[in-house]
Amino acid sequence: MKSKFKKNLPIAGTGFAIGLVNGLFGAGGGMLAVPLLKKIGLDQKSAHKNAVAVILPVSILSAVIYLVKDYVKLSDALPFIPAGVAGALIGAFAIKKIPSVWLKRIFGGFMVYAGVRLLFK
Amino acid sequence: MNIAALFAGLFSGILGSMGLGGGAVLVIYLSLFTDTKQLAAQGTNLLFFIPIAFTAVIIYSFKKQIEWKLTVKISLCGLVGAAAGIGLTDLLGGEVTGKAFGGLLVILGIREIFSKNAEIFSKNAERVAKRRKS
Numbered sequence: 001m002k003s004k005f006k007k008n009l010p011i012a013g014t015g016f017a018i019g020l021v022n023g024l025f026g027a028g029g030g031m032l033a034v035p036l037l038k039k040i041g042l043d044q045k046s047a048h049k050n051a052v053a054v055i056l057p058v059s060i061l062s063a064v065i066y067l068v069k070d071y072v073k074l075s076d077a078l079p080f081i082p083a084g085v086a087g088a089l090i091g092a093f094a095i096k097k098i099p100s101v102w103l104k105r106i107f108g109g110f111m112v113y114a115g116v117r118l119l120f121k
Numbered sequence: 122m123n124i125a126a127l128f129a130g131l132f133s134g135i136l137g138s139m140g141l142g143g144g145a146v147l148v149i150y151l152s153l154f155t156d157t158k159q160l161a162a163q164g165t166n167l168l169f170f171i172p173i174a175f176t177a178v179i180i181y182s183f184k185k186q187i188e189w190k191l192t193v194k195i196s197l198c199g200l201v202g203a204a205a206g207i208g209l210t211d212l213l214g215g216e217v218t219g220k221a222f223g224g225l226l227v228i229l230g231i232r233e234i235f236s237k238n239a240e241i242f243s244k245n246a247e248r249v250a251k252r253r254k255s
Binding site for chain 1: 126127128129130131132133134135136137138139140141142143144145147148149152153157160161162163164165166167168169170171172173174175176177178180181182186187188189191192194195196197198199200201202203204205206207208209210211218219220221222223224225226227228229230231232233234
């Protein structure tokens with residue numbers, strides 16, 4: 001019983017943390033899910049894939065609450081979806097090749113730039 | 122709909138389907154490059170992400186790459202976390218939440234820039250070791 005508790009505690013903690021970030025920021029749950037899933041024991045690639053599966057239901061609940069609270073309208077998101085789904089098809093089939101280190105660095109630089117701008121907005 | 126929005130959607134979809142931070146792209150685009158309010162940007166991203174994640178998860182599950190038993194357990198706890206997270210958003214308000222998101226991006230971005238050093242080095246080390254053996 002105790003060992004089962006020990007085994008499930010990281011899973012529960014991981015889920016709660018991912019949900020908290022995803023609900024709070026409306027994004028970033030996946031970025032957090034990948035390292036946490038790796039800690040639970042998944043390898044790099046399967047951590048990325050399973051991260052998407054983990055945050056899908058969480059995002060659905062968060063989106064419904066945002067809608068109910070009137071923070072957002074369904075029509076706000078619609079224009080982005082066709083390009084997004086095309087991107088998802090590209091991403092899901094291309095994932096055999098996780099982006100190179102340099103691509104990650106460029107993206108990281110972009111994140112820092114955007115983060116600083118958001119901080120001083 | 123302009124070209125920038127199209128690319129924001131496309132890149133967000135590509136990165137989002139790979140669990141690489143697609144949400145950040147769209148939230149950043151909306152809150153920095155349009156006059157969308159922070160919470161509306163967040164909500165838009167959540168709605169946007171649903172069909173994107175669906176598409177990706179269907180493909181991954183066809184390839185039998187999703188460990189459902191594990192992900193369902195994590196997601197269930199995630200639902201509780203999401204409710205708590207949104208409670209926190211209400212408490213903080215859009216402006217503070219936006220700044221906190223900015224702070225998180227800076228931290229994650231720096232990690233993204235530097236953390237992979239170890240991986241390159243270890244790959245290089247493996248290559249060097251192989252060459253030495255042969």
